[in-house]
Amino acid sequence: MLRSHARLLGALILGAALALPLAAPAQAPAASPTPPTTPKEGPKPAAPAVDAPAVSSPPVAAKGSTAVPGWNNPPAWDSASEKPQYASVPGRETNRLIQSTGREWRAFRNGPLTQYGGWLIAVVFAAIMVFYLIKGQVKLHGQPTGRLIERFNAVERTSHWTMAISFTFLALTGVIILWGKYIILPWLGYGGFSWLTILAKNIHNFVGPLFIFSLVVSFLIFVKDNLVRAIDIKWLTHLGGMFAKKGEEIPSGRFNGGEKLWFWGGLVFLGAFVSVTGLILDFPNWNQGRELMQQANVVHAIAAVLFISASLGHVYLGTIGMGEAGQASREDRRGQRATGHGRLKMKRMTTAGVMLAFTLAAGAAWAKIPPPPPPDEKAKAAAEEKKAKDAAAAEKAKLDQAAAEDKAVKNYQANMKKAGKPIPKPTPIVAAAAPAQPVPGAGAAKGAETGKPGTPADAKKK
Helix, strand or coil: CHHHHHHHHHHHHHHHHHHHHHHHHHHCCCCCCCCCCCCCCCCCCCCCCCCCCCCCCCCCCCCCCCCCCCCCCCCCCCHHHHCCCCCCCCCCCCCCCCCCHHHHHHHHHHHHHHHHHHHHHHHHHHHHHHHHHHHCCCCCCCCCCCCECCCCCHHHHHHHHHHHHHHHHHHHHHHHHHHHHHHCHHHHHHHHHHHHHHHHHHHHHHHHHHHHHHHHHHHHHHHHHCCCCHHHHHHHHCHHHCCCCCCCCCCCCCCCHHHHHHHHHHHHHHHHHHHHHHHHHHCHHHCCCHHHHHHHHHHHHHHHHHHHHHHHHHHHHHCCCCHHHHCCEHHHCHHHHCCHHHHHHHHHHHHHHHHHHHHHHHHHHHHHCCCCCCCCHHHHHHHHHHHHHHHHHHHHHHHHHHHHHHHHHHHHHHHHHHCCCCCCCCCCCCCCCCCCCCCCCHHHHHHHHHCCCCCHHHHHHC
């Protein structure tokens, strides 16, 4: 298997080396047109030879002449030329024409940053390829049975792939912007490279906020499972079992020490740097100055180079490095089962402790809340005045409603009279009388007077 992969890699390198010379003719200057032939004339008399005048020193170019090497280098501006002056255009630094730190930023970006950053990514990629050719894929502990376990739900997978796809677009477009004139311009040409760089810049600017949003969502989803524990230190010291004894299983939980290192170092630390500096660069309308933009660009590029270099290892383990072992199978969960019971117990204890602490804090805060002060005479008078105004407003609204109803009735009667129709008499609304409550003893006395049967008097007659 190693031979096949080595042959494939060698074929790719050989193909790239053979294809590069084909781009050279595309960059060759166009052949100058052949001048039209003219009929030959007879030999002209030779001009008399004149000796050049003798000079004591070589000629010196005139001041400001462009016929000397390095004429396009910017001059050394003095402090007076960089001071803000008057400008009728409003805005920050519109009255400052010259800024010397821009040259320092350009020299660092096109020099050490581009050179060392490119070599770092190339070295990391080469080291991963050598490791793969020597070590190969990580295998399962046992034969695969096809029984898989859902390790991540739909929300977790969506957030991860949103972050991964947007990161891929940002990495590719960033490589074009930072190193494109060295690795793409020589074979694509100025016209094609200009079009490609403009497209890459716009993609980079619009995909950046989406990547920042996915970083925040992924952090909120996975932070609870990436808290550092003691077993993570052991996992890192043994590199996940690479330097452990044969057959020894290093417990890890849901995420091992390497994944947690990538989470806190990559997603959180480097993600915060590229996000903040990216927003500064993406929104110049926030009125930031040129020097802040230059510093943000340098920090953004350094963090992005480190981010891309570290992501190569993550991508390798998630693709060709793990193979079938990358799937959450029952045969590859022994490291997680080793800490399952203890982790569940610790989670319950943590939840109980948090609830207890929250209850105590709420009780202490409630005990320290002072009672509301009694209202003074001025507050009482204001409350009474407000109450009287509310009552007057309610009474006025009631009268206005009654007046509106009377007006509506009169209009209705006038319309009926005008149409020659009989006017119906309004039906008076009488409140239903409440049923009379019987008075104790009244029924007996009335029965005695009337002599009706069923009364005590009737019984007495019988």
